[in-house]
Amino acid sequence: MSPNLSQRLKDSGIQPSAQRLAVAQYVLSTDDHPSADQVLAKVQSLVPMLSRATVYNTLNLFVEKGLLKQLVLAEGKVVFDPVLSPHHHFIDDDTGRIEDVPWDAIRVSDPARLEGYDVTEYMVVMRGRKLGGPRKLQKKR
Amino acid sequence: MSPNLSQRLKDSGIQPSAQRLAVAQYVLSTDDHPSADQVLAKVQSLVPMLSRATVYNTLNLFVEKGLLKQLVLAEGKVVFDPVLSPHHHFIDDDTGRIEDVPWDAIRVSDPARLEGYDVTEYMVVMRGRKLGGPRKLQKKR
DNA sequence: GTCAAACTCTGGATTAAGTCTAAAGCCGAA
DNA sequence: TTCGGCTTTAGACTTAATCCAGAGTTTGAC
Incomplete structure (x- = not known):
């Protein structure tokens, strides 16, 4: 997909490797807000020889280098989001699915001006x- | 403190017991946003014979019966909040402390009207x- | 008061997410 | 080719939370 993902990693100060590219390919272009385990499962289906530790290392590295944001929004779910610009989140109580909501869809009276903070x-x-x-994932618990 | 906590539990359909009252006494009147382990530690210092399982059971029961809300805001922290009326939250990045922010302190353009949700x-x-x-808890990690 | 049924509590085992570790693999520079 | 430094791996470890089965309590009928 991405023309040269490899370059993108280098630009962020990350040495590319087969495993890192495989993780990047998935996680940097999804809007699924996957958990670490979901990333592991997904990428492992393409690159079977991939250990849990590597996935965690890679995700943490990406977060550290600013390619991903880590969100903790719902019940025991740590989740990764490649959309770096500010936006809001909607959580579907039926499916647990997290969706991005555009920054402009909601107006908030400037909280940066909160007294004392x-x-x-x-x-x-x-x-x-x-x-x-399509109501596709209704019972995806 | 509370005149009759016992009655309050009954009103919520919870059979009072020594352990439940001890937990309630602390967790329903704090603004600390404690985690389950913090509740355990705190209450155990008053009522030493108290098992972890009971604290978890009790907290989950309180959440189920609507006496507490469970929040998952930060990195691996599940936290409990006895303030039931809607409000916002501020998380101090230095200390990890969570504070309630009054509903009226911030105005949000009605998200209930979000297209499609x-x-x-x-x-x-x-x-x-x-x-x-007073900068009291600065290094309270 | 006594008894049984139902509820509550307990410690320990279990599970699940995430981290750590030590050894092995890989790769580029001299 | 060989060395040194990164990267990856499997499995051990840690921590939060839940489960479980037995023990303890409470309640209400008699």
Whole structure:
């Protein structure tokens, strides 16, 4: 997909390797908000010789180098998001699926000006149900 | 403290017991946003004969009966909040401390009207540093 | 008061997510 | 080719949380 993922890793100060590229290929271009185990499963199906430790190392490295953000939004779920620009999140209570919500979809009265706090970052976290649509993953618990 | 905590439990459909009252006494009146282990430690210092399983059972029961809310905001921290009315949260990146932010302190353009979603609940999650103050818990890691 | 049924608590075993470690593999520079 | 430094691996370890089966309590009927 990405023209040269390898270059992108180098630009972030990461030495490319087969395993790192395989992880990058999936995790940097998904909007699934996968957990570490989901990344492991997915990438392992393509590159069977891949250990758990490597996946964790790689994900943590990517987070450290700023290619990924780590989110902790729901019940015991640590999840990775390749969208680096600020945005909000919606969590579907039925499926557990997390979706990105564009920054402009919601207006928030500047919390950076909160009395007595130096707010460096914020987001709106919403919960509910997604309406209409193909309703594909309804019972994906 | 609370005039009759016992009654409050009954009103929520919870059979009071020594252990449950001890847990309730602490967790329903704190603004510490304690984790389960913190609750265990705290309550055990008053009532030494208290098992971990009981604390988890009790906390889960309280959540189920609507006396507590369970929050998952930060890195591997499941935390409990007795404030049931809607409010926002601020997380101090230095100390990890979570503080409640009054609902009215921030205005959000009604996310309940988000196109294609049925939003039942939302909050603003902020991160940053707390300013000034007695700076008491600075290195409380 | 006594008894049984139902509920509650306990410690220890178990599970699951994540980290650590020591050894082996790989790769580029001299 | 050989060396040194990264990267990967499998498995041991850690920690949070849940499960379980037995023991202890409470309640209500008699």
